[in-house]
Amino acid sequence: MSESLTTMRVYQGLIAGPIALSLLYSISVQCFLSGWHECSWTYHLSSISLRLTLVIVAIAILFAMEEFSHDTFLLPAVVFPILAVTLMVRTRKIYITGPTSEKYIQTQAAKDKIVLITGANTGIGKETARQLFMAGATVILSCRSEQRARDAMEDILSSQQHNSSNSTATETTQLRSKTMDKDRLLFLQCDVSDYDSVRNASQELDKMLCKLDKSNDATATPALDVLINNAGIMMGTRKENKAGHELTMACNHLGHFLLTNLLMPNLRASKYGGRVVVVTSSTYTLADKGMDLDDLQCEKRSYTMFSQYAQSKLANILMGKELARRESETKNKGTEKPVKVYNVHPGLVRTDVVRNMPWYLKYPNMMFSLVLVTLQKAPPAGAYTNVFCALDESLENQSGEYFSNSEAFATNKFTHDEDTAKRLWTLSCNLVGLKE
Template sequence: MTAKTALVTGANSGMGLATSIELADRGYRVLMACRSRQRGEEALRQVEAAGGSGSAELVLCDLADLSSIRRFADDVHGRTSRLDVLINNAGVVSPKRQETRDGFELALGVNHLGHFLATNLLLDLIRESEAGRIVVVASGAYKAGRIDFDDPHLRERYNVIRSYGQSKLANILFARELALRVYEDGVAVNSLHPGAVLTQLGVNRGTGFGQGVYRALGKLPAFQTPEEGASTAVYLADSPEVEGISREYFYRSRPHRLDRKAEDDQTAARLWAWSEREVGLIP
């Protein structure tokens, strides 16, 4: 039997790296999607050094750049004819308003719109799997969010909670709408909250700003390690226990109740239609 193929976004750091190591350990061929070649190569060496029975490859993708996502999707199509697991894990949070290359607010652009385009461009490969699984790493921070259709890129009223909350609510609404669209193809789509996990989330990659907070938080017992934080994503990707389960939201490897706004199918459909236009999938 050929190895199953999994693709993990944001695979060079935190939970993405821990997920890649665990899936390679379980025999998967892991495509590690990273935006930086240097950080990606370092992470690839860590996965290889962990010595799992599977394999890993680096694929470059900047989710803050639609043209990079299109090149990435072509690259993945050149490497494999089937994807069994897609883990949309990459994420950003920014205290200050920033924009992607295409002028999207950064958190919505990377966490939602970048993954929206990437997933749609990879769907044909996932449909080739006998029982494809898509795992969307969201966050309990969705509770603080709302989809602001009047000002989705938060040009008027930006703050970090509104921005991150909106992007994570979008992750869940996207997963639920996608689950309906791929149900007939036997593809399962679930989202999750990993809990509070000590990673590099929020640390500025260029300046290192935020590193002090990161070190201080590390002294608190409330935080999980990246390996612990990755366990629900790995469970949804690989466990036979969730075979056939789709459109659920998980926390600690168990289905978890959502607030009503995250189960609003009308908003999910509206977000889908808006996202399609925004990333240029339809004119």
């Protein structure tokens, strides 16, 4: 091949290749997100059209190359790859990474607030804890393993210290703030799938909140400002908890239902107005016949991981909406304030949630990690909507709604079925031993 022909082929590759890749990435993001019900099929259409236009321009340039001297195409051969990389980074930033909680951290928006997060030792829960801690909150990590929780607390503290050592504060100020910061991270033992453990945790929490309470009023209910029901599992095979209840439903819905009900007096006592953030999932849409109240424990249906997980996540939304309705109708006593409830889909996030999945899902998830990592959110991005719903003042009138990518998102007809939500509430009370 002559030298000039080789140069032309290189130019052609540089003009067409990267820009075609950028179009392919855009289309993949759109298909991936809409396939997981994170957006409509037209969500990303204008950006895709722009990339398509660029591909057409690139093809036109390739044809023109046959006619003109290839030196004319040096500029497009430099510009097109840069443009393609910029567009791919932009697509990722807008549609995958999303906004960051920097503004809450800078304004210390959570200062003096007390937040409890279940399952906060890893994944989305840990990143939510980190961001709320950075925003000034006292964060209680409610986990089943003390060791894993303490490791997470160490990690959060060291990232905070890393940040403050980069600041211009004096050494003494930094030392004082490190000691004070340590007191803002607390551990509470709780296995949410074990109802005795949940009851113990609520009693321990009362003691913890009394110690944190600065009002010196021993008769008042100690306040909790935000509860984030985050812990969750996906089980490849059907297992049961101590009470004989199917484990996914027990952990994802029933245990959190009990915990939330036990903590309502503390949440109503919050001077800021208490909030409950229910971490659900867009996978609830897989419950395509709605909530199966006749077989909550999946004893009659054949067990599949996705169908039972979807049932538990639909139960989360129904509980969130019903709680919001009940709170709006309750007449609060004295200084109590109604609690606001937000259902959150964190996005498709690369975490350890796959650990109990069957091998044919777990291993491909590892093998294709290089591709998946470009399409899935990292845990800090997955935590953003939790932080947004825990703190943002603009949401005061949106109690009961479902949020994805920090925007209210319409949900299907099964989530709006008030009769089913009430029956689920009664059934859940009976199963966990609560009086309605």
